[in-house]
Amino acid sequence: MHEQSTFLSRLQRRPEAWLLAVILLAGLALSLASPTFLTLPNIVDLLESYAVQAIMALGLFVVLVSGGIDISFAATASVAQYVAAAMAAYAGLPPLVCIGAGLLIGVALGLLNAALIHYVRITSIIATIATMSVYFSFLMYVTGGRSIYNLPDWWTDRITFYETETTSGDLVRITLPIVALLVAALLTWLLMTRSKVGRQLYAMGGNPEAARRIGINIAGMQFFAYGFLGFMSAAAGLLQAHRVGESVPNALYGNELAVLSAAVLGGASLTGGIGTVPGVLLGIVLLAMLQNGLNLLGVSSYFFQIVIGLVILISTSITVLSARQRRRRRPIGEALNV
Amino acid sequence: MPAASTPYLRLAGISKSFGGVKALSDIDWDVRPGEIHCLVGENGCGKSTLIKTVAGVHAPDPGGVVLIDGEPVLPLNPAKARALGVQVIFQDLALFPNLSVAENIAIERHLNRPAVPVSQARMRALALATLQRLDFPLDPDKALSELSVSERQIVAICRGLAAKARLIFMDEPTASLTRAEVRRLLSIVQKLKADGIAVVFVSHRLEEVVEIAERVTVFRDGRKVGTWPAAEVDQARIISLMTGMDIFHGVVARDMTKAPPLLEVEGLSRAGEYRDINLTIRAGEVVGLTGLLGAGRTELALSLFGMTRPDSGRIKLDGQVLNLTSNRAALKAGIAYVSEDRLSLGLVLRQSIAANAVLAVIDRMKNGLGLVGEGRRRALADDWVKRLAIKIPGLDKPVQTLSGGNQQRVVLAKWLAAKPRLLILDSPTVGVDIKNKKGIYDIVAALAREGVGILLISDEVIETFATCDRVLHMRQGRIVGEAVPGQVSEQALEAEIYA
Ligand SMILES: Nc1ncnc2c1ncn2[C@@H]1O[C@H](COP(=O)(O)OP(=O)(O)OP(=O)(O)O)[C@@H](O)[C@H]1O
Ligand SMILES: [Mg+2]
Numbered sequence: 001m002h003e004q005s006t007f008l009s010r011l012q013r014r015p016e017a018w019l020l021a022v023i024l025l026a027g028l029a030l031s032l033a034s035p036t037f038l039t040l041p042n043i044v045d046l047l048e049s050y051a052v053q054a055i056m057a058l059g060l061f062v063v064l065v066s067g068g069i070d071i072s073f074a075a076t077a078s079v080a081q082y083v084a085a086a087m088a089a090y091a092g093l094p095p096l097v098c099i100g101a102g103l104l105i106g107v108a109l110g111l112l113n114a115a116l117i118h119y120v121r122i123t124s125i126i127a128t129i130a131t132m133s134v135y136f137s138f139l140m141y142v143t144g145g146r147s148i149y150n151l152p153d154w155w156t157d158r159i160t161f162y163e164t165e166t167t168s169g170d171l172v173r174i175t176l177p178i179v180a181l182l183v184a185a186l187l188t189w190l191l192m193t194r195s196k197v198g199r200q201l202y203a204m205g206g207n208p209e210a211a212r213r214i215g216i217n218i219a220g221m222q223f224f225a226y227g228f229l230g231f232m233s234a235a236a237g238l239l240q241a242h243r244v245g246e247s248v249p250n251a252l253y254g255n256e257l258a259v260l261s262a263a264v265l266g267g268a269s270l271t272g273g274i275g276t277v278p279g280v281l282l283g284i285v286l287l288a289m290l291q292n293g294l295n296l297l298g299v300s301s302y303f304f305q306i307v308i309g310l311v312i313l314i315s316t317s318i319t320v321l322s323a324r325q326r327r328r329r330r331p332i333g334e335a336l337n338v
Numbered sequence: 339m340p341a342a343s344t345p346y347l348r349l350a351g352i353s354k355s356f357g358g359v360k361a362l363s364d365i366d367w368d369v370r371p372g373e374i375h376c377l378v379g380e381n382g383c384g385k386s387t388l389i390k391t392v393a394g395v396h397a398p399d400p401g402g403v404v405l406i407d408g409e410p411v412l413p414l415n416p417a418k419a420r421a422l423g424v425q426v427i428f429q430d431l432a433l434f435p436n437l438s439v440a441e442n443i444a445i446e447r448h449l450n451r452p453a454v455p456v457s458q459a460r461m462r463a464l465a466l467a468t469l470q471r472l473d474f475p476l477d478p479d480k481a482l483s484e485l486s487v488s489e490r491q492i493v494a495i496c497r498g499l500a501a502k503a504r505l506i507f508m509d510e511p512t513a514s515l516t517r518a519e520v521r522r523l524l525s526i527v528q529k530l531k532a533d534g535i536a537v538v539f540v541s542h543r544l545e546e547v548v549e550i551a552e553r554v555t556v557f558r559d560g561r562k563v564g565t566w567p568a569a570e571v572d573q574a575r576i577i578s579l580m581t582g583m584d585i586f587h588g589v590v591a592r593d594m595t596k597a598p599p600l601l602e603v604e605g606l607s608r609a610g611e612y613r614d615i616n617l618t619i620r621a622g623e624v625v626g627l628t629g630l631l632g633a634g635r636t637e638l639a640l641s642l643f644g645m646t647r648p649d650s651g652r653i654k655l656d657g658q659v660l661n662l663t664s665n666r667a668a669l670k671a672g673i674a675y676v677s678e679d680r681l682s683l684g685l686v687l688r689q690s691i692a693a694n695a696v697l698a699v700i701d702r703m704k705n706g707l708g709l710v711g712e713g714r715r716r717a718l719a720d721d722w723v724k725r726l727a728i729k730i731p732g733l734d735k736p737v738q739t740l741s742g743g744n745q746q747r748v749v750l751a752k753w754l755a756a757k758p759r760l761l762i763l764d765s766p767t768v769g770v771d772i773k774n775k776k777g778i779y780d781i782v783a784a785l786a787r788e789g790v791g792i793l794l795i796s797d798e799v800i801e802t803f804a805t806c807d808r809v810l811h812m813r814q815g816r817i818v819g820e821a822v823p824g825q826v827s828e829q830a831l832e833a834e835i836y837a
Contacts, residue, residue, distance in 0.1 A: 273436030
């Protein structure tokens, strides 16, 4: 009886496999529709432009695994980026100081979220919707929405690690955002699969009461998860300014749901305890392909927003439905396999 | 066990009060290394509280001592108790459904050894070694969510073992197991003993207790009545130590064929659950439904209560065909269902006893403005608490502070307050002690006298024989037999069920 798994639960257990299949299919379809789509330069380009969102998604994934959710990360990224930009452009402070300050602010805002959630016991989604509003509006209020255009060269100069020319004569560059994404992914993967903290985060997301009983430090884990997301958001924010060469206070704002849906597409469960780093990366790839492909096909960007909303709805429904199915299946046949 | 061996655990003068309720008074008790020790007593006598005190969940009142290996260990906390080798298998098991069997088993041990890096291979090896110690074949790579309740229980035991347990408490571990699963668990308890691990076993099923225990400790009202070698006590003696009562003296089945039919079920089927069910329950009749777990009894009950839709067949109440689209419709028609899973389906644990007791009748209690008056609510709740003799600290206290058996009776109060015509009781006495079982049987009999039809689902043939006018036997989704207590012997029906 227990060997029998339903389609839903199997889908839930190995989302990476079907995600890969969907990506290949979508890639094929898009390259038929637009011959430039599946070319190496376009793919590397896509990777580079989605690196910022992917790094945020990796951080968010850690919070999702811990059983929480965070909507404020884009606002956190904006604040961290803007403060660092102001320090660099107006005060002319050295690179390490600016970068360090930006990252620190990210961590601090993340820890503040964790404190509200753990000590005040506000539901994570409510707490972070509120802090998103506070962080972002505070930034807009203080800055009056003014962008910082005169970032120093150390920040905006392109850094290329590797470059090559394709047979068709296009230049392919492996630049800082791509390398940063790879490093972030590797770090998160090591954290979640090879460290005790990672095991504890999965355990806590799966059954918080049981985690508490076997002696997992719930407060510590929550501070870690939200702090980690704050760190990743800040890093993503700094990287975004590097890519576009300026700091615009509301440039990142509005990315929350897209990043969330990428993580969820990749199999991270909104109820906690489930998800993998490769899954999240595949989720980002699919999202990027979709947005890019729809763009190439000239479809309105609202359609993309519809897709994002549906992704969150559908994957949440699958989680709930298959849990319900499991519960219904449980009592029957329990006696038959003893 | 040699009587001379020094105890692993010793309590002296341990008391625990919750506000006004004294849950434990002045307990002296010990557990020897590698012994199997059973803890018995009525609902609310303090068994779970004792476990939680030793496990570091509750701090005892000042004055007592807890010794482990002869060393005083108070104050305790859960982490410290675990580090000293005390493990508790709680009824909810506290496992991680999102992780594999191996990860569930290894996680606690790994947390205790900060220097060792996590690796899947190491966790797997530890899990396999532990499963092997118990001779239990289970694939460590399986997801926990794929396992049955009894397999999960063994995973929980393995987790304790892997974390170097020396004493394992099991609080009513057999309450939700089938007979075969109970046998398997008992054999695992024997293996733990052979490994030198002490097991303290809490159960209301006394036949298990006398079978497995080396020593038995009886509690009554928060006090220890005494501890005896198992050889010196039998079931009857334990019952009299607990209560001084004799319960299962033959209740005679009545011939109800003259009474008007209340519920008639014709050709009811639902794919994968039950097939071609025909049954009649007359007004005032008590009908038992027994069989193995998984025979489809609960599934049938859920359909009679409108929670699931049958694929075909008819349900008639008083000759009227019912179209049960929801459990609200069933309640309205006069059908109530007391679920077997009292903790997840029956109660809102954090809410007050009064709020829970009136949950099912809240619609009927509204006044002209659609509001429920506090006075009426309390009066109704109070009435039922008295009628069912529920032991409570106060109507306003949350249900979760009650002992298991008293929670069960609040569930019953909730449904009885709805004044049903047909009452379906699904395993109503699981986790209920002998005296309170008797209380529930008396309630069933009183309701039947008032003309309520009752369908009583139970694993225990002895229970159906003590309460029912007829007993139906279900197997693999079908009703395969009917027995009238008195005409057929208990043993004959048991033999048929476990054939
Ligand atoms: N957290 C709590 N707050 C207040 N009272 C409590 C709490 N926990 C237990 N009690 C009370 O302590 C007494 C003993 O409860 P306990 O759960 O130990 O009983 P038990 O012997 O395990 O019963 P059962 O067989 O029904 O599980 C009961 O009267 C119960 O109401
Ligand atoms: Mg108990």
